[in-house]
Amino acid sequence: MTPRETLESWHCAGRKVVHEADAKDLLQRIGIPVPKRNPAEGRCVAKLCHDDYPHKSDHGLVRLGLSPEEAKRATAEMAQRFPGGTTLIEEMEEGSVAEWIIGCKCDDTFGPIVLAGPGGILVELIDAAEIRLAPAKPQTAESMVRSGPGARMLAGLRGAEPADRGALADLISRISVFFAENADLISEIEINPVMVRADGKGLVAADALIVLSPKTDQQENLT
């Protein structure tokens, strides 16, 4: 199946919110790095992904810094509390220098847009995201990591190592193209956070969410 066919099958199945595990599978197929799954050693993240509970932390469905064994026990416990979910055990990303949010949506006036800015808990604190029309060309994506207050963080504040802005710009461009091509099926797509490593070391999408467009018959019912 192509990524678009996957989206279509989800759409046909009536899914509205596509949970993290499935969203990451799809992102990986369009060339976006995601964390290694089910590692045999090292520190892990344990999650339970469920379309009905996109805000996992609110329901205690994310646990960090576990051993692989602990992670298995944790996900088993979560699965009991929330039947129908998909368990996810991933390598915990510890080498990042910046957490970024990348999102796409259809604006009522201008159509597909892409947004990039300080992510993780910082989205709650500051309003520093850069916004462009989607699809964003590589050159435009490059300007998004070099403009606005966020650019200073990526360049390395107070002697910190600069982040891999090239990899981040590539991700922005890639996801914006994918979104714009499939905006009839997707209403929002978001990676939050992207863990950006130091320059030259790449990045990894730590969490992701896809919101599908309402099916056409549902849209008609709305209006």
Add this chain to the structure above:
Amino acid sequence: MVDPDTNRLAERRRSVAQALDGLFDPGTIAVVGASRTKGKLGQAVLALLKSNGYRGKIIPVNPSGGEIEGLEAVRSLEEIDGPIDVVVLATPVGVALDALETCARLDVKVVVGVTSGFSEAGEDGQENELRLRRIMQNASFRLVGPNCEGVVRPASDLQLTFSPMFNDLRPGPVAMISQSGALAGLMALRLGERGVGINAIVSSGNETDLTAADLLDYLGNDPQTRVVLCYVEELRDGRRFAEVARQLTKAGKHVVAVKGGRSRAGSRAVQSHTGAMAGDDRVISAVFRETGVIRARESVAAVDAVTALASGRQPAGNRVGIISVTGGLGVEMTDLAESAGFEVPVLAETTQSALARYVPFYGSVSNPVDLTGVVLANPTYVGRCLEAVADDPGVDIAIAIITFVPDQQFIEALAEAFDSTGKPILIVWTGAARSNASGEALRERAVPVYDSPARAASGLAALAATTGEVS
């Protein structure tokens, strides 16, 4: 099933360019609702069209016929022989809809619908709106409005409006598109007062057919247009508007836009941070910046920006030289310029010595230059000093600040200084109303003249940043 008749008519539908070519240089205009009764829209439209000197054929349409404003009226559009370039609808909504149906059967290029009572009237207008849309499906003409204030083109002496706010404009490089007729009037009057020339003004009203993007495409690409000023509340084809704006600004034209109102869809529930972070207003600012549109926070700031851009002079950099007949205004202008990201550098030695010939010891020849009140007795001094500052290789934009002016020579010398340089010049004239001098020499040259440093700062911001915001 497709009605074969519909197909045939749809094929006849004129392109935007064909229709607007006809609109802006029309040979024949029919005014439906033309009236002898003062206070009626149709009376005002006809009177303004005549008094502004339109030289083509005007045909009043009134069911009782006879003579109106010295012109022979027809009883119905159908009595007119041959093609009609423009039909203006200035009647109550029911009569206007009947006339639109007639237009669909005749050879009409454009209808300008001043009439109200459609979608803007909410539920009360719903039936009229439906009927209008049905007529438009089969029409070969294109529609401006309805619920608009009309169309103005000074070069064609064309004044298709009931509002006197657009009188006495001179032809020039500014095109204006406004979804609000009253704001179009406000901006036109102020641009006119400053001598800024107008290529065309379209009050686009409800945009049932022709949209702001259609008009931006047409007017922006007109070789006469240097700046397009837009007031928009709801962009129906926003993506196209943005793409057209991008293409125009890349080609070196300027687009200044005021976006009024908030989208009603803005409160819709969102599932992600992206939805919450990319609110309507932030997206508008971002897209305008990306496509090179200068966003003005309100209409007067937009006029200030357009005033500066219309002169067609582009600064090479961000260094401002300021001369003032008073210290205080020079200081305020300097503060505003610096906080908008401009430099107010020390002037070159040669400039300072040139200025020293005019400035007394208690003034200042650094930047801002304080000429002091001594210049009131020497009416050409300000002009000479402006020339010296504009001539400084370290200055990209020169600003002259004057208060009340006791002598016409004062203004003439400033106009000469403007002619002596190719650099952008802004003038702050705080006391035009208390001056024994006319600003006509400045208006003739479209010199940007402002009544306060803050307004000049809006113009300054627009000059330097072809992208960005002015407030």
